[in-house]
Amino acid sequence: MAVNLLPPDPKALSPVAGVELGFAEAGIRRANRRDLMLMRLAPGSRVAGVFTQNSFAAAPVQLCRQRLAASGSFRALIVNAGNANCGTGDAGLAAARRTCEAVARAIGCDSGEVLPFSTGVILEDLPVERIETALPRCVASLAAAHWAEAAETIMTTDTVPKAASRSLHLDGTGVTVTGIAKGVGMLQPNMATMLAFVATDAAVSRALLDHLVREVADLSFNRVTVDGDTSTNDSFILIATGAAGAPEIGSERDPRYAALKSAVAAVAVELARAIARDGEGATKFITIDVHGARSGEEAVRVAKTVAHSPLVKTAFFASDPNLGRLLMAIGNAGVADLDTSRVDLYLGEVKVIAGGGRAASYREEDGARAMQPAEIAVRIELGRGDASATVWTCDFSYDYVKINAEYRT
Amino acid sequence: MAVNLLPPDPKALSPVAGVELGFAEAGIRRANRRDLMLMRLAPGSRVAGVFTQNSFAAAPVQLCRQRLAASGSFRALIVNAGNANCGTGDAGLAAARRTCEAVARAIGCDSGEVLPFSTGVILEDLPVERIETALPRCVASLAAAHWAEAAETIMTTDTVPKAASRSLHLDGTGVTVTGIAKGVGMLQPNMATMLAFVATDAAVSRALLDHLVREVADLSFNRVTVDGDTSTNDSFILIATGAAGAPEIGSERDPRYAALKSAVAAVAVELARAIARDGEGATKFITIDVHGARSGEEAVRVAKTVAHSPLVKTAFFASDPNLGRLLMAIGNAGVADLDTSRVDLYLGEVKVIAGGGRAASYREEDGARAMQPAEIAVRIELGRGDASATVWTCDFSYDYVKINAEYRT
Numbered sequence: 001m002a003v004n005l006l007p008p009d010p011k012a013l014s015p016v017a018g019v020e021l022g023f024a025e026a027g028i029r030r031a032n033r034r035d036l037m038l039m040r041l042a043p044g045s046r047v048a049g050v051f052t053q054n055s056f057a058a059a060p061v062q063l064c065r066q067r068l069a070a071s072g073s074f075r076a077l078i079v080n081a082g083n084a085n086c087g088t089g090d091a092g093l094a095a096a097r098r099t100c101e102a103v104a105r106a107i108g109c110d111s112g113e114v115l116p117f118s119t120g121v122i123l124e125d126l127p128v129e130r131i132e133t134a135l136p137r138c139v140a141s142l143a144a145a146h147w148a149e150a151a152e153t154i155m156t157t158d159t160v161p162k163a164a165s166r167s168l169h170l171d172g173t174g175v176t177v178t179g180i181a182k183g184v185g186m187l188q189p190n191m192a193t194m195l196a197f198v199a200t201d202a203a204v205s206r207a208l209l210d211h212l213v214r215e216v217a218d219l220s221f222n223r224v225t226v227d228g229d230t231s232t233n234d235s236f237i238l239i240a241t242g243a244a245g246a247p248e249i250g251s252e253r254d255p256r257y258a259a260l261k262s263a264v265a266a267v268a269v270e271l272a273r274a275i276a277r278d279g280e281g282a283t284k285f286i287t288i289d290v291h292g293a294r295s296g297e298e299a300v301r302v303a304k305t306v307a308h309s310p311l312v313k314t315a316f317f318a319s320d321p322n323l324g325r326l327l328m329a330i331g332n333a334g335v336a337d338l339d340t341s342r343v344d345l346y347l348g349e350v351k352v353i354a355g356g357g358r359a360a361s362y363r364e365e366d367g368a369r370a371m372q373p374a375e376i377a378v379r380i381e382l383g384r385g386d387a388s389a390t391v392w393t394c395d396f397s398y399d400y401v402k403i404n405a406e407y408r409t
Numbered sequence: 410m411a412v413n414l415l416p417p418d419p420k421a422l423s424p425v426a427g428v429e430l431g432f433a434e435a436g437i438r439r440a441n442r443r444d445l446m447l448m449r450l451a452p453g454s455r456v457a458g459v460f461t462q463n464s465f466a467a468a469p470v471q472l473c474r475q476r477l478a479a480s481g482s483f484r485a486l487i488v489n490a491g492n493a494n495c496g497t498g499d500a501g502l503a504a505a506r507r508t509c510e511a512v513a514r515a516i517g518c519d520s521g522e523v524l525p526f527s528t529g530v531i532l533e534d535l536p537v538e539r540i541e542t543a544l545p546r547c548v549a550s551l552a553a554a555h556w557a558e559a560a561e562t563i564m565t566t567d568t569v570p571k572a573a574s575r576s577l578h579l580d581g582t583g584v585t586v587t588g589i590a591k592g593v594g595m596l597q598p599n600m601a602t603m604l605a606f607v608a609t610d611a612a613v614s615r616a617l618l619d620h621l622v623r624e625v626a627d628l629s630f631n632r633v634t635v636d637g638d639t640s641t642n643d644s645f646i647l648i649a650t651g652a653a654g655a656p657e658i659g660s661e662r663d664p665r666y667a668a669l670k671s672a673v674a675a676v677a678v679e680l681a682r683a684i685a686r687d688g689e690g691a692t693k694f695i696t697i698d699v700h701g702a703r704s705g706e707e708a709v710r711v712a713k714t715v716a717h718s719p720l721v722k723t724a725f726f727a728s729d730p731n732l733g734r735l736l737m738a739i740g741n742a743g744v745a746d747l748d749t750s751r752v753d754l755y756l757g758e759v760k761v762i763a764g765g766g767r768a769a770s771y772r773e774e775d776g777a778r779a780m781q782p783a784e785i786a787v788r789i790e791l792g793r794g795d796a797s798a799t800v801w802t803c804d805f806s807y808d809y810v811k812i813n814a815e816y817r818t
Contacts, residue, residue, distance in 0.1 A: 055747040056740035056765070087736055087766045089750070122733035123767045229720050230741050232733075310636045310719065314810055324531035324641075327496055331465035332639050338464040341498070356465070357496045358532045398810050401723055 003285040003374050003394065005277040008148055008163035014176045015144035017201040018042030018241025022142040023153040026134035028127055029082030029120055034153040036131060038138040039077040039197065040107055045241040047074040047115065048209040050217045052234035059085045059092035059126075060116040061233055063100075067112060072206030075109040077197065077237065079117040079154050080131060081182075084193060086122035086232040095126040102132045106139050119156055119183065119193040119233055151180035154195055157403070158182050160278050164270035166263040170256045173246035175202045177263045181271035183231070193233035194275065196221060198267055202260050203242030205250040212261060213238040220268035223300070224392045225307050226279040238264065276392040281399030284316050285375045288391045292342075292382040298335060299389035302380060305333035306391075313396030316376065321367030323352050330380060342383030348376060412694040412783050412803065414686040417557055417572035423585045424553035426610040427451030427650025431551040432562040435543035437536055438491030438529055443562040445540060447547040448486040448606065449516055454650040456483040456524065457618040459626045461643035468494045468501035468535075469525040470642055472509075476521060481615030484518040486606065486646065488526040488563050489540060490591075493602060495531035495641040504535040511541045515548050528565055528592065528602040528642055560589035563604055566812070567591050569687050573679035575672040579665045582655035584611045586672045590680035592640070602642035603684065605630060607676055611669050612651030614659040621670060622647040629677035632709070633801045634716050635688040636809070647673065685801040690808030693725050694784045697800045701751075701791040707744060708798035711789060714742035715800075722805030725785065730776025732761050739789060751792030757785065 019041060026036040041047075049068055051061050067074075078099055085092045100114035118126065151161035165178040179198030204212065217236050242248065249256050277285045288307055293299035306312055309329040315322040326345055331338070345353035347370035352362050370376070428450060435445040450456075458477055460470050476483075487508055494501045509523035527535065560570035574587040588607030613621065622645065630645050651657065658665050686694045697715050702708035715721055718738040724731040735754055740747070754762035756779035761771050779785070 053743075054737060054740035055742075055744060056736045056749050084733075087733065087762075089764070089766045122736065229718055229734075229737060232737055232740060309638050310809075311638050317810065324493075324496065325638075327465045327531065328463060328638060328641055331463035331641060333464075334462070335464060340465050353496075355498070357498045396810065398807055400719075401726065401805065401807050401810055 002160045002278040003282050005160045005274055007161050008151060010148040013147040013163050013165045013178055014167055015147070016176045016178050016199045016241065018045055018243030019199045019239065020142040020144050021146035021150040022138040022140070023146065023149050024134040024137040024141065026080065026130045028080050028130055034149070035081040036134050036138055037079040037150050037153040038103065038135070038142065039150070040142055041075050041239060042241050042243050043075065045074060045239055046072045046204060046206050046209050047237060047239050048072065048213040049235055049237040050213055052230055052232060054230050054232045056087060056232045058118060058122070058233045059088055059096045060118045061235060062093060063096045064115050064235065067115060071112065072209070073113065074115055075113040076103050076107055077115050077117065078103045079195065081154055081156050082120040083118060083124055083126050084120045084122040084233050085118040085126040088123070088125060091125060095128045098128050099131050102135055106135050115237070117195055117235055119154065119195055122232060147178055147180060154180065154182045156182065157280060158278055162271050162274040162278070164267045166266050168259055168263045170202060170246050170259060173244055175200060175244045175246065175260070177267050179267045179271055181275060183275065193231040194221060195233070196236045196268065196271055197239070198237070198264060199239035199241065200260065200264065201241050201244035203246060203248040204240040204260070205248055208250055208252065208257070209238060209240050211252070212264065215261065216265050216268045219265050220272040223390060224272040224276045225304060226276065226394060273392050276394050279394035280403045281397040282394035283374070283397050284395040286316055286378065286393050286395065288378045288380070288393065289388065290380045290382065291388045292384055293387040293389070294385035296387045296389055299387050300391065302330060302333040302335060302382065303389050303391035305329055306378065306380070307393035310396055316371065316395035317397045319368065319371040321347060321352065321364065321371050323358065323367070327353065338382070339384065344381040344383070346379040347371065411569045411687040412691050414569045414683055416570050417560060419557040422556040422572050422574045422587055423576055425585050425587050425608045425650065427454055427652030428608045428648065429551040429553050430555035430559040431547040431549070432555065432558050433543040433546040433550065435489065435539045437489050437539055443558070444490040445543050445547055446488040446559050446562040447512065447551065448559070449551055450484050450648060451650050451652050452484065454483060454648055455481045455613060455615050455618050456646060456648050457481065457622040458644055458646040459622055461639055461641060463639050463641045465496060465641045467527060467531070467642040468497055468505045469527045470644060471502060472505045473524050473644065476524060480521065481618070482522070483524055484522040485512050485516055486524050486526065487512045488604065490563055490565050491529040492527060492533055492535050493529045493531040493642050494527040494535040497532070497534055500534060504537045507537045508540050511544050515544050524646070526604055526644055528563065528604055531641060556587055556589060563589065563591045565591065566689065567687055571680050571683040571687070573676045575675050577668055577672045579611060579655050579668060582653055584609060584653050584655065584669070586676050588676045588680055590684060592684065602640040603630060604642070605645045605677070605680055606648070607646070607673060608648035608650065609669065609673065610650050610653035612655060612657040613649040613669070614657055617659055617661065617666070618647060618649050620661070621673065624670060625674050625677045628674050629681040632799060633681040633685045634713060635685065635803060682801050685803050688803035689812045690806040691803035692783070692806050693804040695725055695802050695804065696786045697789070697802065698786065698797065699789045699791065700797040701793055702796040702798070703794035705796045705798055708796050709800065711739060711742040711744060711791065712798050712800035714738055715787065715789070716802035719805055725780065725804035726806045728777065728780040730756060730761065730773065730780050732767065732776070736762065747791070748793065753790040753792070755788040756780065
């Protein structure tokens with residue numbers, strides 16, 4: 001069902017010096033599938049993250065937040081699919097801690113240097129002993145080349161594994177950025193938690209890495225939406241091992257920062273777009289560009305309001321150029337003092353709304369043609385400023401209802 | 410498809426002294442259906458209203474706002490179905506004015522004493538001449554007993570007409586409150602604009618009527634949601650003819666105010682609930698009660714976040730007691746410092762969540778049984794205050810997608 005999304009070519013995923021990935025079948029929810037992924041990091045690796053805003057943050061999210069507040073250096077990430085360890089109270093926190101302790105014993109580090117992640121069903125106890133049993137196989141399979149396998153291991157309702165890679169030079173030192181993701185958005189469906197892990201072998205100070213992960217999240221995972229819901233486990237983690245050997249980047253003003261940010265953002269955007277392409281029941285991949293806003297925040301708000309509207313999404317599914325729904329959605333974004341007579345809208349190259357009404361040149365058959373492709377660009381001009389933003393989403397089909405109505409059966 | 414909703418019994422709809430209703434087939438969008446409704450009001454009738462917050466407010470909404478700001482006394486409401494007169498620019502405003510002028514000529518009043526309403530497709534010009542042609546038939550059919558016919562005339566995608574009536578005594582004077590509505594919510598789908606017209610023959614001062622319409626909207630139409638979208642034409646109008654002959658109510662402290670408000674709210678809540686029962690594709694009618702919030706606003710926000718979640722709504726459609734989705738939705742309401750360990754949740758009489766986790770007493774089969782009925786009550790206890798709120802919604806079915814994907818074909 002994914003829209004123009006192929007599994008990653010393992011050869012196109014460059015290893016990141018200082019990162020090894022292992023996987024195993026732990027039988028956490030279902031037998032005979034990989035569901036446990038271990039990422040071992042070279043000593044001195046720095047980690048930063050952003051997490052779900054949901055009040056019911058899962059136990060591993062709570063533990064990650066505590067540990068990232070206390071330290072920026074970590075040796076391992078452990079990720080299980082099949083169980084979210086959420087709504088599990090103190091027992092859930094204990095289970096997450098015990099998982100980290102098992103990893104620490106297995107690879108020889110402090111358990112506080114391990115970060116845990118879970119995705120899957122919620123309100124069920126995490127079967128820690130199955131994780132402990134499977135861990136030795138995870139460790140035995142650790143290899144720098146296992147990014148594609150890692151991407152497959154962390155999937156839940158995903159139909160295609162998601163991974164991306166970029167290489168660049170920073171003052172003559174070759175540096176790699178490689179990442180994997182699963183699930184369907186910081187704003188996402190089906191408790192199919194979004195997890196994303198992006199690593200680079202560049203060296204970045206703790207404070208700057210913390211800044212970078214937020215900047216990149218705002219350009220990528222915070223710009224993708226499937227149905228507007230937000231999971232209890234959503235996490236985006238950025239790792240800088242420093243193993244490429246280049247001097248540490250410690251300031252935004254260091255010219256290498258912009259180059260590295262550009263590569264990290266490229267990987268994150270590719271992963272975020274892959275998430276929308278693989279949205280539940282998706283038949284169309286939709287890019288919404290808003291221009292002429294007074295602020296970036298305003299542009300994002302308009303784009304997301306359009307992207308979230310079930311009426312707009314069903315119109316895309318039906319390939320129906322229903323201009324009224326697009327106008328209605330823009331009008332619902334709560335933009336103060338919006339002069340609707342300055343609003344223009346394009347479907348692909350077709351100008352459909354001019355000055356807040358139907359464009360004089362618009363013909364229904366042109367709109368119908370613009371709604372046919374599997375990838376559609378919507379451009380909205382607000383005519384009130386210079387800010388712009390892009391949001392990615394997918395349509396809303398019978399299969400969305402089917403997938404979500406039958407999820408647990 | 411409507412859930413436990415029958416057409417109103419015309420005998421149960423009491424006429425309101427000072428209000429006559431007429432209807433006609435104007436052929437605005439389709440032939441052979443009533444689509445034009447005229448409500449004539451006795452001299453001295455007061456009118457107040459609340460309208461959509463959508464920036465693309467339709468021409469009739471703009472005109473109503475202007476006229477209600479300038480005056481509180483009106484002689485007629487004219488309502489057409491089939492065309493929303495929205496996104497039509499200056500020509501749309503001229504068409505709405507011309508409609509009012511035709512009504513003024515037909516019944517003998519000033520055109521500024523007429524309020525126009527439209528519902529239907531948007532971005533298409535209103536065929537005013539068809540309205541003008543049909544108006545004499547509308548006038549000829551004016552009668553105090555025509556509430557049920559009026560409810561049917563203003564329908565668009567509604568499957569059942571919506572009307573309600575209450576009678577009460579104010580200091581010995583018999584007073585009636587009767588209202589009609591169409592569409593699916595101030596927050597609603599398919600551009601199927603919510604219009605509601607409630608009239609009483611009590612006498613209420615202009616300022617107090619303006620206050621009353623807002624108070625009642627917050628208790629009724631602002632508490633119903635189908636898919637979270639808001640139309641360009643949504644309007645709730647409250648009329649006080651004063652024709653029952655009782656002295657005017659001019660203050661909230663007048664004990665008659667509370668009695669009248671209670672009756673108006675009862676009519677408005679019945680209409681609002683009817684709107685959710687007739688939500689597009691609805692198979693279940695869901696009442697969400699939130700208790701223990703710090704403020705009414707907080708309680709409404711939690712209830713609406715749960716009511717809007719496509720994941721929660723598809724779970725209701727599937728009769729799946731998916732507790733994780735309910736927790737997730739509560740957690741997404743943005744309640745500051747929510748102590749999740751104090752959150753309890755009931756499906757009907759079944760306690761499913763206690764202290765933020767699965768209730769010890771909970772059995773899956775009890776939850777499954779609680780999800781079967783066509784009417785389901787969800788009770789959420791936040792445990793942080795004394796405020797509460799109720800919101801009504803419906804589930805999210807295949808037919809929602811079908812109706813909205815095929816709407817214009």
